[in-house]
Amino acid sequence: MSDYRIKSGDTLSGIAKRFNTDVGSLMKANPNIKNADLIYADAKLNIPGSKDEFQAQGTGAKGPNLTGGTQQTGGTDGATGAQPVGDVPPGQVGDWIKQAMDILKANGVPVEKMDPQAIAAIIQHESSGNPNAINNWDSNAQKGTPSIGLMQTIQPTFDAHKLPGHDNIRNPVDNIIAGVRYAIERYGSVSNVPGIKGLQSGSGYVGY
Numbered sequence: 001m002s003d004y005r006i007k008s009g010d011t012l013s014g015i016a017k018r019f020n021t022d023v024g025s026l027m028k029a030n031p032n033i034k035n036a037d038l039i040y041a042d043a044k045l046n047i048p049g050s051k052d053e054f055q056a057q058g059t060g061a062k063g064p065n066l067t068g069g070t071q072q073t074g075g076t077d078g079a080t081g082a083q084p085v086g087d088v089p090p091g092q093v094g095d096w097i098k099q100a101m102d103i104l105k106a107n108g109v110p111v112e113k114m115d116p117q118a119i120a121a122i123i124q125h126e127s128s129g130n131p132n133a134i135n136n137w138d139s140n141a142q143k144g145t146p147s148i149g150l151m152q153t154i155q156p157t158f159d160a161h162k163l164p165g166h167d168n169i170r171n172p173v174d175n176i177i178a179g180v181r182y183a184i185e186r187y188g189s190v191s192n193v194p195g196i197k198g199l200q201s202g203s204g205y206v207g208y
Contacts, residue, residue, distance in 0.1 A: 008041040019047045022139040025207055048194075048206035088116040093129045093172075096150070100176035107163055113189040114180050118196045119151075122179070125195060125205045126152040131172040151179030152207075161185070183208065 004015065012033070016023050027033050029048040039045075088098045097116045105111055127133035127150050135147040145154040150172050153161075158169045161181040166174040183190045187208075190196065195205040 004045045004047050006039055006041055006043045006045055010039065010041070012036045012039055015045065015047075016139070021048055024138050029204075029206055089120045093120060093123055093150075096131075096172040096176060097123075099173045100180065103163065103166070103173070103177060104180060109181070109184065113184050113191075115189070115191050118190045118193065119176065119180060121196060121199060121205070122183075122190070122193060122208065123150045123176075126150070126207070131170055131175065149175035151175050153179055153182070157182055 004019070006015075012023050012026055013036075016026050023036050025048050026045070027036060029046040033039060088094045088101070094116070097119050100119075101111070101114055101116060104114060123129055126147075129150065131150050133149065133152065135141055135152060138147070140147055140154050145156060147154055148158075148169050153169065153175060155169060158175070158178045161178040162174060163177055163181075166177050168174050169178075180190055183193050187193050193208045195208050198204050198206050
């Protein structure tokens with residue numbers, strides 16, 4: 001998350017467009033704003049990453065830097081830095097996470113890059129654990145690609161990061177697989193997703 005100093009004449013929608021995000025995400029990152037049409041010059045605005053508005057790297061469409069700054073990675077060797085891994089949380093969501101992690105491990109994804117507690121935190125904040133959750137109001141939805149499923153991926157992102165045989169964006173295990181593979185590709189590990197970093201630092205979760 002980065003900061004922006006509001007200038008005279010700015011609108012929340014204009015700022016959102018400039019930073020490749022949407023008004024809803026800006027208001028979520030700035031709970032002091034109660035009215036999207038009422039912002040004040042010289043006030044500081046927290047800028048979250050644009051929610052899930054990306055394509056796979058190397059597919060011809062270069063996605064924006066979702067953190068609003070430099071790419072965040074862990075360890076001394078950049079994106080390959082090992083991360084501590086917690087226990088799989090209990091319950092239905094935990095079962096889905098375990099199934100997805102087993103499939104990912106079988107496909108060569110290092111276990112230290114996919115902390116199940118971090119995956120669960122993303123799921124909780126993105127969809128509250130509802131595999132049928134769909135975002136019909138943000139900028140992605142307006143473009144015809146709403147965020148869908150447990151980890152709220154848009155269809156192009158899901159298609160770019162799914163594994164063969166796991167082709168259903170609304171299937172909770174398939175959705176986790178694609179979301180985790182995106183997070184690792186973009187940030188080095190699930191633990192480096194800006195929202196997880198925000199929770200750890202106390203600044204709060206932001207969409208990834």
